[in-house]
Amino acid sequence: MIGKHLKQLLAACALIALSACGGKEEPASGAITLSYASPYPPSHPFSKADIEWMQAVATKSGGRLVIKPFWSGSLISSDQSMVEIRHGVADIGLITPIYARGGAHALRGQAGFYGGIKDLPDQVAIYKCLEQAFPVFRAELEGLHVLAVQGGNFPGVLTRHKPIERLEDLRGLRLRAQTEALGVLRDLGADPVNMPMGEVYSALAKGVIDGVVAPADTITSLHFGEVAPYFTALHFDRGAYPARAMSDKAWQRLTPELRQVLMETQPVWEAALARQILVAEERGLEKGKDLGMRMIMALPPADQERFRLLYAENARRIADELAHFDVDGHPILTHAQELIAARARGETPACFGPENPQQAEVSP
Numbered sequence: 001m002i003g004k005h006l007k008q009l010l011a012a013c014a015l016i017a018l019s020a021c022g023g024k025e026e027p028a029s030g031a032i033t034l035s036y037a038s039p040y041p042p043s044h045p046f047s048k049a050d051i052e053w054m055q056a057v058a059t060k061s062g063g064r065l066v067i068k069p070f071w072s073g074s075l076i077s078s079d080q081s082m083v084e085i086r087h088g089v090a091d092i093g094l095i096t097p098i099y100a101r102g103g104a105h106a107l108r109g110q111a112g113f114y115g116g117i118k119d120l121p122d123q124v125a126i127y128k129c130l131e132q133a134f135p136v137f138r139a140e141l142e143g144l145h146v147l148a149v150q151g152g153n154f155p156g157v158l159t160r161h162k163p164i165e166r167l168e169d170l171r172g173l174r175l176r177a178q179t180e181a182l183g184v185l186r187d188l189g190a191d192p193v194n195m196p197m198g199e200v201y202s203a204l205a206k207g208v209i210d211g212v213v214a215p216a217d218t219i220t221s222l223h224f225g226e227v228a229p230y231f232t233a234l235h236f237d238r239g240a241y242p243a244r245a246m247s248d249k250a251w252q253r254l255t256p257e258l259r260q261v262l263m264e265t266q267p268v269w270e271a272a273l274a275r276q277i278l279v280a281e282e283r284g285l286e287k288g289k290d291l292g293m294r295m296i297m298a299l300p301p302a303d304q305e306r307f308r309l310l311y312a313e314n315a316r317r318i319a320d321e322l323a324h325f326d327v328d329g330h331p332i333l334t335h336a337q338e339l340i341a342a343r344a345r346g347e348t349p350a351c352f353g354p355e356n357p358q359q360a361e362v363s364p
Contacts, residue, residue, distance in 0.1 A: 032258065033066045034250060037075035037090035039198050045221050045280040046094065046150075047071060049272035050244075053148070056268045061261045065254075067092070078196030082245070086143040091250035097140070098179055098241050099196050105325040106136045106332065107241060109318045112180025113336040114239035115311050116344065120274050123151030126339045127240035129351035134332055141242060145251045147262055148269040150243035153215035153281045155181075155236040158228035160210055163294050165232070167303045176200050177213035181236055183314040184307070185213070197222060204228055217280035220287045231288055232296040235304060237311060239336075244269060 036054070040047050047069075054067040070076075076084045076093050082100055085093040097104035098111050110130060117123055127149055131137040157164050157175070164170060171189035178194070185192040193209065197218070203209045204227040211228060212218070213236060219225035251259065288295050298304070319329030342349050 031061075031064045031066050032254070033068050034091040034246075035070060035075070036067045037070045037081075037085075037093040039073040039076060039078045039081070039094065039196075041072045042069070045217065045276040046273065049269065049276040050094075052272040053244075053265060053269035056265045057261060060265055061258060065258050065261055073198065078198045082144065085245055085247050088247050088249055092147065092244065092246045095144070095243060095245045096196070096241075099194070104140045105322060106134070106327045106329070107140050108179050109322050109327070109329055110137075110332055110336065111178070111239040111241055112311075112315050112318045113333045114340065115237045115308065115315055115337070116340045117237050117239070118343065120151040120153070120240075120277065122340070122343055123238070123240040124149045124270060124274070125352045126336060126343075127151075127242075129339055129349060130332060130336060131242075132351055133335055136327055141245070143248050144242075144245040145248060145262075146242040146245050147266055148242075148244035148273060149240050150270070150273050151240040151277075152238055153217055153277055154238060155213045155215045156231055156233040158204075158212050158214060158218070158224050159230045159232075160204060160207070160228050163230040163232060163296055164211075164234065164299075165296060166299065167306060173210040174208075175211045175213055176203065176209050178236075178238070180238070180314070180318065181213050183317055184236075184310045187310050187314070200224070201227060215281060216284035216288065217277065219284040219291075219293070221280050221284070225284075225288055225291045225293055229291070230294050230296075232299065234299055234307065243273070 036050065038047055038050060042048075042051065050069070054069065057065050057067055070090060075090050078096060079099045079101060081093055081095045082097060082104065084090070085095060097107035100108065110127070114123060114126065117126070155178070157170070159173065162169065167188055170185065172191070174191045174193065175185060176195050177185055177192045182192045182194060192213075195203065197214070200209070200212050200214075201222060201224065204212065204224065211230075212224065214222075214224065216231060216233070219231065246262070254262075285295070299307075315333055316330075319333045322329030339349050339351075
């Protein structure tokens with residue numbers, strides 16, 4: 001762990017040194033170069049979307065703003081990225097408040113309030129409605145400017161030794177899961193743990209965990225199909241979260257015109273993320289078949305309904321637990337469920353704005 005943080009510190013120092021000694025990384029035109037850091041390799045679907053955004057920024061700014069990427073965790077970690085971006089380890093980075101060890105309790109908790117959500121664009125739009133309505137979200141993001149909100153494919157379960165054909169099959173399994181799913185899995189007799197996705201492959205390969213709650217795209221994007229031959233499409237509802245952010249210090253260095261470029265390219269980034277995530281899901285399912293994995297695409301209806309009820313009860317429990325951090329979670333949960341119900345009736349809530357920019361752009 002010490003070696004990893006030392007590597008990140010040295011990389012950050014090298015980046016600062018480059019900037020201080022004449023800015024050789026910047027174009028001759030005097031354009032501003034901003035660093036971007038991600039724990040994922042450039043081949044990952046998230047990174048492909050990041051690259052689309054970088055190209056859009058360069059085009060829209062007329063070459064006055066250039067993004068220099070640092071991939072594969074060379075500059076930031078998975079679980080401390082919010083702190084690292086705040087403190088300038090990189091100007092812009094992929095953040096994961098759902099894995100943060102502290103200081104993002106409302107952001108972590110709200111991800112479990114999306115029971116009944118139907119698609120990825122609604123995940124993003126409803127998160128933005130909640131952020132508008134509840135100042136605690138902005139308080140937890142202090143020192144950061146959010147540049148993109150990200151939803152995701154609905155997770156299933158990948159397992160090492162046996163398929164999950166009924167809810168009872170989860171009993172006794174040690175599973176990596178996102179925070180909002182931990183309570184549901186405990187209710188079903190599993191032994192869930194939370195860890196960043198970057199650590200899961202090794203944990204599966206070594207038998208530290210028996211499986212992982214993750215969408216099918218991870219069969220390919222994170223190579224989980226190599227170490228977990230069973231996939232069950234147990235429908236875990238999930239929410240969106242702020243996933244790309246810039247430090248306030250870097251933001252203040254930009255001219256108003258360049259800040260406007262970043263704001264105007266946010267829909268481009270979010271649409272690229274949605275498109276890449278959906279394409280990755282299809283590729284993951286295809287790869288699973290090619291690998292000879294056993295793919296169970298639905299549980300018995302009674303099991304899925306039981307799971308839905310457990311998810312709803314767990315959401316209320318998360319709302320209760322937020323009180324320990326001086327956050328009233330129940331109004332957040334209620335508002336999220338009201339918005340989801342409105343969408344189920346075919347309505348478009350006013351907080352969605354005149355148009356949800358992802359709706360027309362997520363299809364591959």
